[in-house]
Amino acid sequence: MTGTTAEWEYAPAPESTKVEIKPQYGLFIDGAFRPAKAGKTFETINPANESVLSTIAQAEAIDVNLAVASARRALKGWRRAPALERAKYLYRIARRIQERARELAVLETMDNGKPIRETRDEDIPLAAAHFFHHAGWCDKLRWACPTADGSVPEPVGVCGQIIPWNFPLLMAAWKIAPALACGNTVVLKPAETTSLTALRLAEILQEVDLPPGVVNIITGAGETGRELVAHGDVDKIAFTGSTEVGRAIASTVAGTKKRLTLELGGKSPNIIFADAAIDQAVEGVVSAIWANQGQVCCAGSRLIVEESVADEVIEKLRLRMRSLRVGDPLDKNTDVGAINSRAQLTRIERYIKIGVDEGAQHHEVCDAALPAKGFWCRPCFFTGVQPAHTIAREEIFGPVLVVMTFRTPDEAVARANNTQYGLSAGIWTSRGSKAYEVARQIKAGVIWCNTFNQFDPAAPFGGYRESGFGREGGRSGLSAYLA
Numbered sequence: 001m002t003g004t005t006a007e008w009e010y011a012p013a014p015e016s017t018k019v020e021i022k023p024q025y026g027l028f029i030d031g032a033f034r035p036a037k038a039g040k041t042f043e044t045i046n047p048a049n050e051s052v053l054s055t056i057a058q059a060e061a062i063d064v065n066l067a068v069a070s071a072r073r074a075l076k077g078w079r080r081a082p083a084l085e086r087a088k089y090l091y092r093i094a095r096r097i098q099e100r101a102r103e104l105a106v107l108e109t110m111d112n113g114k115p116i117r118e119t120r121d122e123d124i125p126l127a128a129a130h131f132f133h134h135a136g137w138c139d140k141l142r143w144a145c146p147t148a149d150g151s152v153p154e155p156v157g158v159c160g161q162i163i164p165w166n167f168p169l170l171m172a173a174w175k176i177a178p179a180l181a182c183g184n185t186v187v188l189k190p191a192e193t194t195s196l197t198a199l200r201l202a203e204i205l206q207e208v209d210l211p212p213g214v215v216n217i218i219t220g221a222g223e224t225g226r227e228l229v230a231h232g233d234v235d236k237i238a239f240t241g242s243t244e245v246g247r248a249i250a251s252t253v254a255g256t257k258k259r260l261t262l263e264l265g266g267k268s269p270n271i272i273f274a275d276a277a278i279d280q281a282v283e284g285v286v287s288a289i290w291a292n293q294g295q296v297c298c299a300g301s302r303l304i305v306e307e308s309v310a311d312e313v314i315e316k317l318r319l320r321m322r323s324l325r326v327g328d329p330l331d332k333n334t335d336v337g338a339i340n341s342r343a344q345l346t347r348i349e350r351y352i353k354i355g356v357d358e359g360a361q362h363h364e365v366c367d368a369a370l371p372a373k374g375f376w377c378r379p380c381f382f383t384g385v386q387p388a389h390t391i392a393r394e395e396i397f398g399p400v401l402v403v404m405t406f407r408t409p410d411e412a413v414a415r416a417n418n419t420q421y422g423l424s425a426g427i428w429t430s431r432g433s434k435a436y437e438v439a440r441q442i443k444a445g446v447i448w449c450n451t452f453n454q455f456d457p458a459a460p461f462g463g464y465r466e467s468g469f470g471r472e473g474g475r476s477g478l479s480a481y482l483a
C-alpha cells in the first residue's frame with residue numbers, strides 16, 4: 001500500500017450472485033403471472049457484462065386492457081377495505097422486502113449496473129421504508145388531506161404508473177405505496193431495461209396475499225407505456241422519466257378527466273461558498289454527481305463555486321476522483337458501476353464530445369483499466385464552462401460534472417436559476433443566514449444544505465418548471481392519490 005488511496009491495492013470483495021433468476025417472466029395480472037397474449041418477449045441484460053439475464057413478456061394493447069380491467073375489478077373491494085387492513089398489507093410488503101433485501105440488491109445491481117453498495121445500503125432499505133411509512137398513513141388520511149365535512153377522502157381510482165430505470169425498485173415503491181395506502185389500485189410499468197426487481201416485487205405481493213388485481217405489473221417499452229397512458233379506464237397517470245416523454249404524456253392526457261403527476265429531468269446546481277467546510281463540500285459533490293454513475297434525476301450536475309476557492313475545490317475534486325473505483329458493480333469496493341444501457345452510454349459520450357468541441361476542459365483519470373465487456377464511463381468533470389455551453393444546459397444523465405464560478409451570492413443565485421429545470425439544489429456554507437437567503441431565491445423543488453441526495457419517505461420530492469409537477473413522499477405526496 002503506497003501513496004494516495006488511488007494506489008491502494010484492494011482484495012476483490014464480490015457479492016455472491018446466487019439469486020434465482022427465472023429464464024422467462026410473464027406479466028403480473030390479477031395476482032398471477034401470464035404470458036403476453038401475442039406471445040412477444042424481449043431480453044433483459046446485465047450492463048456490466050452484456051450477458052442475457054432473462055426473457056420478459058412484452059405487453060401490448062390487449063394485455064394493458066386486461067391489467068386495467070383487473071385493477072378496476074379490485075378497486076371495489078380495496079377502496080372499501082378497512083384502513084388497518086390496507087396497512088397490514090403494506091407492513092407485510094415492507095417486511096418481506098427487508099427479509100429478501102440481499103436478493104433484491106443483487107438482482108438490482110445485475111439488471112441495472114449500479115454498485116452493490118448503493119443497492120444494498122440505499123435503494124432497497126429506502127424501498128422498504130416507503131412501504132413502512134405509508135402503512136402508517138392508511139388510517140390517518142382524514143388528516144393527510146382534510147375534506148370540508150371531515151369525512152375520509154376518497155381514492156382517485158385506477159392508477160397507471162410508469163417508472164424509469166435509474167432506481168427501479170425504489171421508484172416502484174414510491175409509486176405503489178402511497179397509491180395503495182389511499183385505497184387506489186395500480187397498473188405499474190417498469191422501464192424495459194430494469195424489470196426484474198418489479199417482477200420480484202410481484203412475487204412478494206403474492207407471498208403476502210395481496211388481493212388479486214390491487215397491483216398489476218406489465219412489462220414492455222415505450223409503446224406499452226403509451227397504451228397505458230391512453231387507456232380510457234385509467235383515472236390517474238403518475239410518470240417518472242424524461243421531460244421529453246413527460247411532455248408527450250401531458251398532451252395525451254390534456255382534455256381528459258385523468259389526473260397527472262410528472263417527475264421529470266433536471267440539471268441541478270450545487271453551490272459552494274468560500275466559507276463552506278471545503279473537504280465536506282467536495283464529498284458532497286462526489287455523491288451529488290457520481291452516485292449511480294450520475295444517472296440521477298436530481299444529480300448535482302452543475303457545480304457553482306465561489307471564485308476565491310475554485311482552485312482549491314477543483315484540485316481536491318481531482319484528487320478525490322482519482323480514488324473512485326470504477327468496475328464490477330457486484331464488488332463491494334466499487335464506487336462507480338456500469339452505465340445502464342448502450343444507448344445511454346452513447347448519449348453520455350456524445351455530450352462529452354460536445355463539451356470538448358465547445359472548448360471546455362475535460363478532466364478524467366484514466367489510469368485504471370475498464371472491463372472489456374459492458375457499458376462503462378469514467379467519472380469526469382469540465383472546467384472553463386460557460387452558461388451557454390450545451391453541457392451546462394442539457395441533462396446528460398451520466399457521471400459528467402460541469403464546474404462554473406461566481407463572485408457574489410446574487411451571481412450564484414442567477415447561475416443556479418439559469419435553467420429550464422428546477423428539481424433540486426445544494427448549498428454549502430457555514431453561515432445559516434446565507435443558506436436560508438439563497439435557498440429562498442432558488443427555484444427548485446428540493447434544496448439540501450451542507451448535504452446532497454438525502455431521501456426520506458416523509459419528505460416530499462418533486463419538481464418545478466420543466467422538472468415536472470406534483471410531489472411524492474410525505475403528506476403532500478398523498479394528496480396526488482386522493483380525490
Ligand code: NAD
Pocket residue numbers: 162163164165166167189190191192220221222223224225226229240241242243245246248249262263264265266296297298395397423463467468
Ligand atoms: P424515459 O422517459 O425514456 O422512460 C421512462 C419510462 O417511460 C420508461 O418506463 C419507458 O418505457 C416509458 N416510456 C417511454 N416512452 C413512453 C411514452 N411515449 N409513453 C409512455 N411511457 C413511455 O426516461 P428514462 O430514460 O427511463 O429515465 C431517465 C429520465 O428520467 C431522466 O430524464 C431523469 O431525469 C428522469 N427521472 C426523473 C425522476 C424524478 O423524480 N424527477 C426520477 C428518476 C428519473
